[in-house]
Amino acid sequence: MYDFIREETTVRKILKKRKFIEQGQEMGCCYFILSGSAHIYLNNGNEDVFVRKAIKDEILGLMEYLGNQNYPYTVIADEETFIAEINEENINSFISTMPQIANNLLNFFATSIEESNDYLCKSIESESTYxxxxxxxxxxxxxxxxxxxxxxxxxxxxxxxxxxxxxxxxxxxxxxxxxxxxxxxxxxxxxxxxxxxxxxxxxxxxxxxxxxxxxxxxxxxxxxxxxxxxxxxxxxxxxxxxxxxxxxxxxxxxxxxxxxxxxxxxxxxxxxxxxxxxxxxxxxxxxxxxxxxxxxxxxxxxxxxxxxxxxxxxxxHYNSPIKLNVDEEVKLAIKIAVIISELGEYKEAKDVLLKALQLRGMKKVYRTQIQNVLEKING
Known part of the structure; x- marks a missing residue:
């Protein structure tokens, strides 16, 4: 298969750490990774964010090439990498003569369509979210x-x-x-x-x-x-x-x-x-x-x-070897009380909060939060 691709396409050798797709680049072809691997990045305006690793036999930029879209990521070789430049004529030839490549293309399209469908079919109903x-x-x-x-x-x-x-x-x-x-x-x-x-x-x-x-x-x-x-x-x-x-x-x-x-x-x-x-x-x-x-x-x-x-x-709260300060004690008490109240044990939740209110030296913001939670429980 690889010999056939090399004969039918232009093959490029990409040195380690060299960029071969620039974010926003117009795709005059797509790329098939014959050997090696690459890192895919997204620039957020200030820095590069690592998206994923691309490996041998992967096709990069196919949807963008066929859809006349710019490629949304930057791709940099992670090691010495050989890529084949594939155009529309090559794709038609591969589909008719190379079933393994045709299968890769079909899998790629199926995955892309499935991902797009996930976004389109997103539901806000909790019953359908799992x-x-x-x-x-x-x-x-x-x-x-x-x-x-x-x-x-x-x-x-x-x-x-x-x-x-x-x-x-x-x-x-x-x-x-x-x-x-x-x-x-x-x-x-x-x-x-x-x-x-x-x-x-x-x-x-x-x-x-x-x-x-x-x-x-x-x-x-x-x-x-x-x-x-x-x-x-x-x-x-x-x-x-x-x-x-x-x-x-x-x-x-x-x-x-x-x-x-x-x-x-x-x-x-x-x-x-x-x-x-x-x-x-x-x-x-x-x-x-x-x-x-x-x-x-x-x-x-x-x-x-x-x-x-x-x-x-x-x-x-009762067995930790870590010594908590007053504010940490209060935050822990609030967390415990919130869960207890959500489980329907309102009296126990209030007891936990009232006990926490007796602690001295807590920040005002935590005292206010205890009072707010008590109001919700009482309300």
């Missing part, structure tokens, strides 16, 4: 959090939300490989409101979508601000037990649906389960998933997660 016939299992036994997700969540993330990201070079503390991770550019975000349980709601963006980094070479995952916080024992355990991918797994760094986000948290839960991590990590995982399930419209799973989150928060 596969109800499948389950999402949650357990917290012997302080080990286990999450098993068989559901698919269909909520589409806002288009162009990647403009709020920038790429960072990250060195994995487990396998020592370097990779690109997308980081949130908070200066671009607009705060819309804050919830009683301290969630910050941004306009057309949620920082929960990109809090987790996953190494494509060994699958190590963690919250980005904890990515390097591994004990020597944990680092050795993960180094000895996680898989290895010489070229890095093909991962899309720009999330398209909330399912992509939820899968990151499920993956992180498996890593943390193996390490028997602290209750604080479990609290953060459960709290993030409670919020995400609300966004996805899966109120049944959200309720189960809230029950486990309440257990974890109480465990952290």
């Amino acid at each position: 596969t109800k016939d499948e389950s999402f299992e949650v357990s917290l036994d012997d302080k080990i959090l286990t999450l098993i997700n068989n559901r698919k969540y269909k909520m589409i993330l806002p288009q162009k939300h990647e403009l709020n990201l920038y790429s960072k070079d990250v060195n994995c503390p487990v396998c020592q490989n370097k990779f690109k991770a997308n980081h949130i550019k908070y200066s671009r975000l607009k705060v819309e409101r804050r919830t009683d349980d301290f969630r910050v709601i941004y306009k057309d963006f949620d920082d929960l979508w990109y809090l987790i980094w996953i190494c494509p070479y060994c699958n190590y995952a963690n919250f980005h601000n904890d990515f390097y916080k591994l004990s020597a024992k944990s680092q050795k355990y993960l180094h000895d037990n996680l898989p290895r991918y010489s070229d890095g797994e093909l991962k899309t760094s720009i999330k398209k649906t909330i399912n992509d986000v939820i899968e990151d948290y499920i993956h992180l839960s498996r890593i943390m389960c193996d390490l028997h991590e602290t209750i604080l990590v479990k609290v953060r995982l459960l709290q993030s998933l409670v919020w995400l399930m609300g966004d996805a419209g899966d109120l049944q799973t959200q309720l189960k997660l809230k029950e486990h989150l309440l257990v974890a928060l109480k465990d952290f």
